[in-house]
Amino acid sequence: MSLQPDKILIVDDEPDIATILKLHLRESGYLTEWAADGETGLDLLRANNYSLVLLDVRMTGISGVEVLRRLRAENIDSAVIMMTAHGNENLVAECMKTGAADYVAKPFDIDDLLHRMERAIANRRTLKEKQLLEQEKEDFFFMLSHDLKNPITAVVGSIDIMREGRLGPVNSEQIDYLQSAIESCEEVVTMIDNLLDMQRYNSGRMNIRITNVDPLSILADAVRRFFPAAERENILLTLTAESSTSEIAVDISIMARVIANLVGNALKFTPEGGFITISCRSIKQSELHCIERPHYAVLPNVFPVPESYALISVSDNGNGISPAELTCIFERYVQAGNSSRRGQGGAGLGLAFCKKAVEDFNGCIWAESVEDSGSEFFILIPCHVADASYTNQMPEPCS
Numbered sequence: 001m002s003l004q005p006d007k008i009l010i011v012d013d014e015p016d017i018a019t020i021l022k023l024h025l026r027e028s029g030y031l032t033e034w035a036a037d038g039e040t041g042l043d044l045l046r047a048n049n050y051s052l053v054l055l056d057v058r059m060t061g062i063s064g065v066e067v068l069r070r071l072r073a074e075n076i077d078s079a080v081i082m083m084t085a086h087g088n089e090n091l092v093a094e095c096m097k098t099g100a101a102d103y104v105a106k107p108f109d110i111d112d113l114l115h116r117m118e119r120a121i122a123n124r125r126t127l128k129e130k131q132l133l134e135q136e137k138e139d140f141f142f143m144l145s146h147d148l149k150n151p152i153t154a155v156v157g158s159i160d161i162m163r164e165g166r167l168g169p170v171n172s173e174q175i176d177y178l179q180s181a182i183e184s185c186e187e188v189v190t191m192i193d194n195l196l197d198m199q200r201y202n203s204g205r206m207n208i209r210i211t212n213v214d215p216l217s218i219l220a221d222a223v224r225r226f227f228p229a230a231e232r233e234n235i236l237l238t239l240t241a242e243s244s245t246s247e248i249a250v251d252i253s254i255m256a257r258v259i260a261n262l263v264g265n266a267l268k269f270t271p272e273g274g275f276i277t278i279s280c281r282s283i284k285q286s287e288l289h290c291i292e293r294p295h296y297a298v299l300p301n302v303f304p305v306p307e308s309y310a311l312i313s314v315s316d317n318g319n320g321i322s323p324a325e326l327t328c329i330f331e332r333y334v335q336a337g338n339s340s341r342r343g344q345g346g347a348g349l350g351l352a353f354c355k356k357a358v359e360d361f362n363g364c365i366w367a368e369s370v371e372d373s374g375s376e377f378f379i380l381i382p383c384h385v386a387d388a389s390y391t392n393q394m395p396e397p398c399s
């Protein structure tokens with residue numbers, strides 16, 4: 001907190017009022033300056049940093065409302081309390097819309113004015129602190145994506161060149177080690193991507209590009225990507241699907257990351273010798289009621305009503321999740337007890353990202369699990385939208 005006294009600017013063309021105000025404010029520990037008209041007030045505001053302006057509405061020269069308008073246009077962020085003897089409701093509304101923090105009618109009660117000033121200054125301080133925190137957060141995320149992610153991508157590229165034997169012969173054991181180094185790097189990149197995307201979702205700046213795509217192509221890519229890791233752990237990774245699955249309307253790269261998060265989790269939480277099965281089938285709108293879902297997995301009402309949905313699932317026979325934890329694993333930074341028991345690391349962001357993304361596609365996601373027996377994650381996504389197109393709109397939440 002600042003130990004400097006707050007600086008207050010009084011803009012009023014009546015010297016008597018300005019003098020009385022100055023005396024009271026000084027007694028209360030404020031530093032004060034006075035401008036006898038709007039133009040002088042604006043000049044002082046441009047040159048100094050005031051915590052608060054007490055601004056008379058009706059003055060000779062430009063009006064207080066005009067001063068307020070100009071200082072907001074110039075991004076001068078001092079808090080402003082308007083003062084007038086000629087107030088009416090429309091004027092109050094106009095001042096508040098233009099960015100005044102408060103409004104007092106002359107003749108004012110000095111205790112009331114001091115109370116309002118304190119509140120306006122405290123609010124301005126809180127807002128500035130929030131803006132500063134936001135900026136620091138932005139800088140941190142910028143650092144994450146550039147200073148951390150880019151070098152990891154370069155490391156993966158170099159290891160890959162070695163693994164392919166382009167820098168000299170490598171034996172199968174060395175290939176295995178290099179491959180697992182690549183996978184660890186990819187895990188870190190996925191975590192960073194999840195973190196960045198959650199930040200984008202939260203700030204409403206997530207860009208999505210919806211197109212119609214065959215879900216099998218995304219699922220087959222995931223199997224190809226995770227097959228070597230599964231094989232090393234002696235885990236059977238399979239894909240079972242109807243031969244003709246309808247297209248789904250999704251952002252392909254975001255959907256691919258959703259599936260990668262689910263398969264990555266299944267791999268983390270399934271012991272050697274286990275199995276992971278990815279499956280996909282179509283569900284008609286009329287059959288939806290047969291699919292039992294927990295209360296949080298609600299499909300949003302969309303128009304036109306989708307004729308069918310793709311039901312994608314990723315199941316494993318890993319260590320499972322307790323019933324109590326099952327309801328909150330889709331929240332940010334939540335990890336179930338199994339995570340620490342097995343020292344699996346991670347940030348607890350993967351499923352939160354999956355939920356946001358699936359809801360963006362007007363679908364829903366949920367999980368079923370039996371502790372020590374396995375888990376199954378389900379996604380319902382509407383099939384083929386006639387006018388699938390680019391969009392970066394935030395969707396209605398799935399609830």
Ligand SMILES: Nc1ncnc2c1ncn2[C@@H]1O[C@H](COP(=O)(O)OP(=O)(O)OP(=O)(O)O)[C@@H](O)[C@H]1O
Binds near residue numbers: 319351352
């Ligand atoms: N297939 C699964 N089997 C057992 N537990 C799971 C499974 N998938 C998720 N979980 C539990 O849900 C938690 C949250 O998963 P989530 O993907 O959000 O985070 P994470 O994998 O721990 O970290 P991150 O994805 O950020 O690297 C996990 O920590 C784990 O406890």
Ligand SMILES: [Mg+2]
Binds near residue numbers: 350
């Ligand atoms: Mg995860």
